[in-house]
Amino acid sequence: MKLVVQVRLLPTAEQAAALEATLRACNDTANFASVTAFTTGDRREYALRKHTYREVKARGLGAQAAQHVIKKVADAYTTLKAGIRAGNLGPKGSARRARAESKPVTFRADAAQPFDDRCLSWDHTARTVSIWTTTGRVKNVAFVGSLDQLKMLAVCRKGESDLVCRDGMWFLYATCEIPDVPVTEPDGFIGVDLGIANIATTSDGTRHCGKGLNAVRHRNRELRRRLQAKATKSAKRLLKKRRRTEARFAADTNHTIAKQIVTEAERTGRGIALEDLGGIRDRVRLRKPQRVTLHSWSFHQLGSFIAYKAARHGVAVIHVDPAYTSQTCSACGHVDKANRPSQATFSCTSCGFAEHADVNAARNIASRGVAGWAVSHAANDAA
Numbered sequence: 001m002k003l004v005v006q007v008r009l010l011p012t013a014e015q016a017a018a019l020e021a022t023l024r025a026c027n028d029t030a031n032f033a034s035v036t037a038f039t040t041g042d043r044r045e046y047a048l049r050k051h052t053y054r055e056v057k058a059r060g061l062g063a064q065a066a067q068h069v070i071k072k073v074a075d076a077y078t079t080l081k082a083g084i085r086a087g088n089l090g091p092k093g094s095a096r097r098a099r100a101e102s103k104p105v106t107f108r109a110d111a112a113q114p115f116d117d118r119c120l121s122w123d124h125t126a127r128t129v130s131i132w133t134t135t136g137r138v139k140n141v142a143f144v145g146s147l148d149q150l151k152m153l154a155v156c157r158k159g160e161s162d163l164v165c166r167d168g169m170w171f172l173y174a175t176c177e178i179p180d181v182p183v184t185e186p187d188g189f190i191g192v193d194l195g196i197a198n199i200a201t202t203s204d205g206t207r208h209c210g211k212g213l214n215a216v217r218h219r220n221r222e223l224r225r226r227l228q229a230k231a232t233k234s235a236k237r238l239l240k241k242r243r244r245t246e247a248r249f250a251a252d253t254n255h256t257i258a259k260q261i262v263t264e265a266e267r268t269g270r271g272i273a274l275e276d277l278g279g280i281r282d283r284v285r286l287r288k289p290q291r292v293t294l295h296s297w298s299f300h301q302l303g304s305f306i307a308y309k310a311a312r313h314g315v316a317v318i319h320v321d322p323a324y325t326s327q328t329c330s331a332c333g334h335v336d337k338a339n340r341p342s343q344a345t346f347s348c349t350s351c352g353f354a355e356h357a358d359v360n361a362a363r364n365i366a367s368r369g370v371a372g373w374a375v376s377h378a379a380n381d382a383a
């Protein structure tokens, strides 16, 4: 399994200046190569290298960096093409699509740049990197990260890392290859219900509430409303920064929740049953004001954090159909809209069973997990 570990660099002022100059040189050159790719129509790496390699190197990039810049440009065109084909820029003839196709791809002065092992080396004991820059090799750049991440980095890092500058902070995104852990045969399942007020509720009754996150989102929405009216450049910049802070906060929250759920599953020898999120946008149980706060990507992110943390610990994960989990009684199976007298409560009109609505839904997801696992494994045994 591949995953990306992010560490923050703590360069001195002098080191930061060298990094900044390097990113700028790489991206200036990428813009030059991009124009060539656009005018010649040769957008594949090999063809583009023939056209541009000499000039790119002459601009002060070493052989390695030159190749990476050219590959970055070729990759950007591939991504653009795939995006257009997927309809991300609207249908054929749309203004957005025409605009994107009418000019070369451009790179910001601080766009991310990949570094391979020849341009970047890691010292895990000293927690420093040595990195190629346009002004020579910069040594002993300190980095920090969580203990978990540093451990994984030291053992599993493989391939390229991206150098990124964001809001004045420096980061390296390093690719790690994690060896597969065999999945333990689960003894039951923890069901996880995803929601707004409670981001995740488990069938054990644990509610991971999104109070902090919802407060941040609410504040940002208010701010957005006021700033959008202004539409000045500084207002736009502030909005962008806020959005990133919110995304980081959501990711931190999701990591913490995922970790707690996986740890609990591992401790009790169970698997984890998650809702299949295919139709989450269409879910009817969300009322209008909630739809504004609903970020489906955040649910997908939590799902993927759980999946990869579970995979690392050999914990089984199964995705189940979430239809009617909120209206079904987890005690007797009776399905009825009237089982939900309010958003928060579940009360069965048939057997009288009462429980917090999210906990009841999570229990249904858990039993669907048990059933689904039995079916898929019966199929495996037959095959």
Ligand SMILES: [Zn+2]
Pocket (backbone or CB within 6 Å): 329, 330, 331, 332, 333, 334, 348, 349, 350, 351, 352, 353
């Ligand atoms: Zn019932």
